[in-house]
Amino acid sequence: MFRGRLRRGLEAVECLAGGLGTALAAAALVVAFAISGALCVVGIGVPLTRSLLGAVGGLAERERERLARWGHDVPAPEASDGGPRRLAWLVGHSTLGLATGLMGALLPVLALRDLTFPLWWRAVPDGEAGASLGFPVDTWPQACGVGGLGAAWLAVTVAGGPALARLQALPAVRLLGRPSPSDAYRRIAELSATRAAALHAHAAELRRIERALHDGAQNRLVGVVVLAGVAERALDRDPDAAREAITRVQEAARDALRDLRGLVRGILPPVVESRGLDGALDALAAHCPVPCTLEVLLPGGCPVALEATAYFVVAEALTNVARHSAATRAAVCVRREANRLLVVVRDDGRGGAAPCEGSGLDGVRRRVEAHDGRLTLNSPPGGPTVLEAELPCES
Known part of the structure; x- marks a missing residue:
């Protein structure tokens, strides 16, 4: 030797x-x-x-x-x-x-x-x-x-x-x-994977919109048409029944509008467009059933597509906190560091969260990866749970 x-x-x-x-x-x-x-x-x-x-x-x-x-x-x-x-x-x-x-x-x-x-x-x-x-x-x-x-x-x-x-x-x-071609090959593989994830997320989003339109707003609009026909036929022979049918038409129309607003909100939240990401997140934190603190530091702002993705990350995370975590408090931190946007959501709940296939967290992960970003979830049994999304932010 x-x-x-x-x-x-x-x-x-x-x-x-x-x-x-x-x-x-x-x-x-x-x-x-x-x-x-x-x-x-x-x-x-x-x-x-x-x-x-x-x-x-x-x-x-x-x-x-x-x-x-x-x-x-x-x-x-x-x-x-x-x-x-x-x-x-x-x-x-x-x-x-x-x-x-x-x-x-x-x-x-x-x-x-x-x-x-x-x-x-x-x-x-x-x-x-x-x-x-x-x-x-x-x-x-x-x-x-x-x-x-x-x-x-x-x-x-x-x-x-x-x-x-x-x-x-x-x-x-x-x-x-x-x-060395290894770095280039690795980068090509990463871009191919994120492109496939983006296409998958896009297809899943189209299917979600189609289901929401078919099962929600479309059915309600069909009900509006049917009730309007009933009211028209009853108008001459039974005015009281016609008035009741018109009332039901109005209720069905309001339900259809509510479904359409929810669908549009799921595509690009209007609150992000109108109030900016900090205002939209403030509304999410205020309506969260679990007491939630919020910190937003965005010097220079971010592209609207990234802001929408950050909004969806926080919205899904707080929904899970309210439904599944049994937490007593949560914290949201969104900040920009140089050329990346960091979104961190913490709670003191029981932990055990996992982005299983088809879940809301899995959809959030695909959204993040479509931007060439990264989503990490640390949720040991007994908690706490920390969800972190990192999104490239060049402009």
Whole structure:
């Protein structure tokens, strides 16, 4: 096991030494670019800059080949985006690569010097012998202590060499190769999922509206038509029955209007449009059967679609608090932090809430994810329950 670590440490030192060579070349190119920039002011530095750019490309290719020998796959990027990335690598390698390369070259030298110090320190003139850290050595115990220090340098070399080698290779891996597709793939997968959730939420919303119209307002309007016909037929032969039918027509019409208002309120709450999110939430908190405190901090406001979603989150959460939680108090906090809108609803109820399939909380989750947001629910048995929605808010 120790032999394997020693071998990897020595290989790392060799890798660092090779990187030191390209780092010194990178530092020289950085200095040359500075001189070229100064010459460009007087109009004679442009040809030199072009030559330096070609040299950067050659040095980057040499660094790719060097790292490939040590197991790093650094495929060349597309020609269209390689230039700026190569210049960024040049700066990084001339600083970080140079520093790690010097450390990688210095550590084994210090280890060899101090490990062998007890063998030759007596050959040094009196008063001039000393450890690598600078303290003087006059006795054999001190000389043996320097040997122990050399062992410590060797341990640092073996243990830290591979990490230094990876750190030295980092600018090249990040900047000289093609951008890793994993982040883009992950983001595409997330967008595909949220798009599917948005479409699902849209379809579910259309089905809800259709059911509400068919089972509610449409049936009531049919009743209005039927009762109006009854009143018309009874108008001549039985005025009292006609008046009773007209009264029932009015009641059915009011019920139909109430259903339509509720349906419209479920699509885009008019109270949000007319009073803003803070006023709409204030009305929700005031009508909640459970005592509820409200805090709204929205500097600059938010898009109306986000405000409507935040309203629905709070409305559904407070409905669940009133119906299922047995809570004695609740708290709502809606605030904007930079480019996100946070909605937090807490209660001191019995907990155990879960957004099961088809539930109101599941619908709220789909609404939030349709905005590329995130809904989290923490509701352990015994409570408390904390519902938090995080919505991107760029404008």
